Amino acid sequence: IAAGEQAMWKRLCDALGADDLLNLPPYATEDARSVNRVDLNQELSGRTRQRTTAEWMAIFERGSVAAGPINRMDDVFNDAQVRHLGVAQPMHHPALGPVKVVGQPFKLSRTPSEVRHPVSDRGANTEEILETIGYTGEDIAALREEGVI
Structure with a gap:
């Protein structure tokens, strides 16, 4: 090596x-x-x-140097490889309207991926996630009152 x-x-x-x-x-x-x-x-x-x-x-x-660009966010969806692979998936966001989200950069024949909806707004699923891991409604209310969430 x-x-x-x-x-x-x-x-x-x-x-x-x-x-x-x-x-x-x-x-x-x-x-x-x-x-x-x-x-x-x-x-x-x-x-x-x-x-x-x-x-x-x-x-x-x-020069056969392994390299790749570090794109700014505004360049990501304009990248030729991203376009070729169809990674940018058009979606409709309830507040933002038409947006593009990042899908899978590869295709699997037996288990194809699917982007079903855009990313949720920050904090939109906090209560649901906390309940899933065992927090009660009272616990969540206390966290909210303390400014933790």
Whole structure:
């Protein structure tokens, strides 16, 4: 595994144009990178901020670097793979109207998934959940009065 980890580190450094990091003692081995993770993350963050996500994804793909974007919420449903897989499911929310929710990113032939309704509003099912785990109406009222729920 160590040789494979070292090969991944080299591919990442090559893709980043970061040959200077490749053999620095704090980053030269997998163990050293783990111990110096905070500093390494800062170093890599500084370098990755120099290009857009799309540019890095193309560079990483050409360099055989396993990578994926960390999307902002407004980008998630516009992602080509999300659209291709049909992960975004249109729903009608009683208060918000038409919304898209995240469905399953994979299809199972014998046990297909189905999104039946959008996520409930925060706190909408609190009493039902508490009753399911054994709280009484009095217990729930006390929690509400104390500001716990």
